[in-house]
Amino acid sequence: MFEIEQKSIERLIQSYCSENAIPVPNELQWNPIPFSGDWGISTSFFQVAAQEARSGKKVNVPARAQEIAEGAADHIGIPKGFSRVEAVKGYLNLFFSSSDFSKRVIDQVLEDGNDFGRGESKNERVMVEYAQPNTHHSFHIGHYRNSILGEVLARLVEFAGFETIRASYPGDLGLGVITVLWIYEKRYKNQEPEEIHERGQWLLNLYVEATNMLTAKDDETPEEKEQREAYDAERREMYRKWDAGDPYLRELWLETREWSMEELHDILEMMDINVDVWFFESDVDEPSKAIVEELISKDIADDERPEGGPVIVRIDEKLGLKKEKYRTNVILRNDGTTLYLTKDLALAKDKFEKFGVDRSIYVVDVRQSLHFQQAFKILELWGFEQAKKCFHLGYGFVSLPEGAMSARRGNVVLFKVVADEAIQRVLSEIEEKNPEMPQNERRDVAQQVGLGALAYAMLSVDNNKDIIFDIDEALSFDGHTGPYIQNAHVRASSILRKAGEISGEAEFDYALLPHEIELIEIISRFPQVVQQAAKEYRPLVMANYAFDLATAFHSFYHVVPVLKAETDAMRTARIRLITATKQTIANALRLLAIRAPEVM
Numbered sequence: 001m002f003e004i005e006q007k008s009i010e011r012l013i014q015s016y017c018s019e020n021a022i023p024v025p026n027e028l029q030w031n032p033i034p035f036s037g038d039w040g041i042s043t044s045f046f047q048v049a050a051q052e053a054r055s056g057k058k059v060n061v062p063a064r065a066q067e068i069a070e071g072a073a074d075h076i077g078i079p080k081g082f083s084r085v086e087a088v089k090g091y092l093n094l095f096f097s098s099s100d101f102s103k104r105v106i107d108q109v110l111e112d113g114n115d116f117g118r119g120e121s122k123n124e125r126v127m128v129e130y131a132q133p134n135t136h137h138s139f140h141i142g143h144y145r146n147s148i149l150g151e152v153l154a155r156l157v158e159f160a161g162f163e164t165i166r167a168s169y170p171g172d173l174g175l176g177v178i179t180v181l182w183i184y185e186k187r188y189k190n191q192e193p194e195e196i197h198e199r200g201q202w203l204l205n206l207y208v209e210a211t212n213m214l215t216a217k218d219d220e221t222p223e224e225k226e227q228r229e230a231y232d233a234e235r236r237e238m239y240r241k242w243d244a245g246d247p248y249l250r251e252l253w254l255e256t257r258e259w260s261m262e263e264l265h266d267i268l269e270m271m272d273i274n275v276d277v278w279f280f281e282s283d284v285d286e287p288s289k290a291i292v293e294e295l296i297s298k299d300i301a302d303d304e305r306p307e308g309g310p311v312i313v314r315i316d317e318k319l320g321l322k323k324e325k326y327r328t329n330v331i332l333r334n335d336g337t338t339l340y341l342t343k344d345l346a347l348a349k350d351k352f353e354k355f356g357v358d359r360s361i362y363v364v365d366v367r368q369s370l371h372f373q374q375a376f377k378i379l380e381l382w383g384f385e386q387a388k389k390c391f392h393l394g395y396g397f398v399s400l401p402e403g404a405m406s407a408r409r410g411n412v413v414l415f416k417v418v419a420d421e422a423i424q425r426v427l428s429e430i431e432e433k434n435p436e437m438p439q440n441e442r443r444d445v446a447q448q449v450g451l452g453a454l455a456y457a458m459l460s461v462d463n464n465k466d467i468i469f470d471i472d473e474a475l476s477f478d479g480h481t482g483p484y485i486q487n488a489h490v491r492a493s494s495i496l497r498k499a500g501e502i503s504g505e506a507e508f509d510y511a512l513l514p515h516e517i518e519l520i521e522i523i524s525r526f527p528q529v530v531q532q533a534a535k536e537y538r539p540l541v542m543a544n545y546a547f548d549l550a551t552a553f554h555s556f557y558h559v560v561p562v563l564k565a566e567t568d569a570m571r572t573a574r575i576r577l578i579t580a581t582k583q584t585i586a587n588a589l590r591l592l593a594i595r596a597p598e599v600m
């Protein structure tokens with residue numbers, strides 16, 4: 001924000017050095033001074049002093065660095081826009097004038113608007129894969145965590161300056177899928193689920209029913225056993241036929257797959273997620289077989305099929321590891337069918353080669369960590385350089401406190417059930433507390449707040465930690481919650497409505513109150529927080545930031561007079577500050593995929 005001043009100070013320091021026969025630094029490293037009441041930047045002279053020492057001069061580096069810092073401080077005096085300059089222990093500290101700094105921060109936010117905090121373009125293309133549940137199944141709360149985490153990561157990476165591609169990879173193959181087809185044929189033939197977002201649930205119920213029929217009970221009678229085995233034989237036969245490309249089964253498979261995809265699209269739309277690229281597991285099945293052949297010919301995989309075994313990769317052995325780490329993996333069954341792992345080899349290749357990505361992030365349940373380590377290692381052994389550019393972002397499990405909601409069906413907590421409940425609760429609250437809100441607005445606000453509460457509950461926990469989702473807590477207005485942050489945005493909007501049109505610039509040349517300074521300080525940090533969250537793949541960093549900003553604003557709101565400020569200039573400055581706060585909260589919420597309502 002003070003780049004111009006920084007450059008001219010740099011030139012002053014350089015001329016000071018050259019005038020005094022001190023090695024001239026071509027570029028100075030500036031760091032922000034940790035905030036403690038005023039803002040500043042600092043640089044040090046240890047390297048310059050060390051350079052003198054290396055060139056044969058007899059110097060004590062720390063003492064010499066301090067000497068140069070003092071000389072430089074004298075030389076530059078107090079530049080415009082600064083309030084204080086000091087030389088301490090080899091560092092040169094420059095403190096901004098608070099009113100200048102504040103004005104610049106606020107002007108910057110107002111000028112950049114929705115783009116405030118956006119990083120410079122980094123010339124790197126990143127693919128984020130998420131929202132990839134298996135088909136023929138319903139979308140549960142774990143999928144929701146996955147989807148919101150992936151979407152927020154994509155938004156952060158994109159806003160930080162990377163070109164971002166959103167990808168999904170639904171699993172549409174395997175025994176689970178065939179199980180659904182089997183029971184459908186047996187008991188539900190020609191039926192179709194009615195409502196779109198119920199379609200996955202309907203398929204899930206079929207799956208649960210089938211699993212019951214196919215699982216041995218403790219006190220199974222011989223007749224039951226016989227029955228169950230007959231069912232299983234039918235299912236296996238169906239799998240075989242499907243695999244052989246039976247046209248009827250293929251058609252049924254695609255049709256039923258579409259039902260679950262309709263539900264998925266419906267939910268993604270509700271979450272404001274736009275996937276750019278859809279990969280299906282079935283798309284990479286054939287290509288992955290070609291990779292197996294290559295791995296065999298390169299002697300990375302061992303083909304034990306002649307002895308009746310599968311094709312395997314002894315990863316540890318190939319890497320020369322003594323201890324077991326990546327283990328031995330089957331990559332092709334004896335019957336020639338591929339595994340989940342095999343297909344991930346082909347998928348990784350497609351991502352880089354067809355989409356020209358530079359980095360590939362997989363947002364997948366932490367229980368699949370070993371799977372990804374294995375896949376990436378096999379790729380590396382194969383000679384696929386970009387394996388080093390693949391990252392698995394794992395996340396923990398989501399559950400509900402026991403007995404909290406009757407959302408369980410077939411032992412999964414469905415996202416739709418939880419979302420409906422959250423929205424319904426907000427709606428009742430609005431009816432009670434805000435009856436003057438027009439009917440048509442209520443539903444919209446309830447949806448924004450209900451879903452915001454859910455999203456924040458998922459994002460305010462670090463990736464690798466499990467979540468016990470407590471709906472009462474998530475919906476509270478005064479905890480560490482989405483509605484608490486949204487409410488800060490609503491409050492800011494409401495003061496701004498009351499203030500009406502204002503003219504005049506934000507001039508902070510009065511004694512700023514601690515709550516103002518705190519608020520300006522937090523706003524000024526937003527661009528760095530974007531970079532940090534994107535770099536660490538941690539939406540939590542942004543979630544915490546949004547909470548801190550909301551908290552600072554709520555406190556400001558209680559303490560600092562705005563509409564009744566002492567002078568017109570103060571009133572204007574504070575209104576501008578609130579506009580900037582509202583904008584920054586909105587930007588932070590947008591990155592968290594949470595809506596920022598004007599009223600609630």
Ligand code: ARG
Nearest residue numbers: 132133134169170171344364
């Ligand atoms: N469909 C898988 C599941 O539900 C997740 C896919 C993860 N991505 C991958 N490239 N393997 O468990």
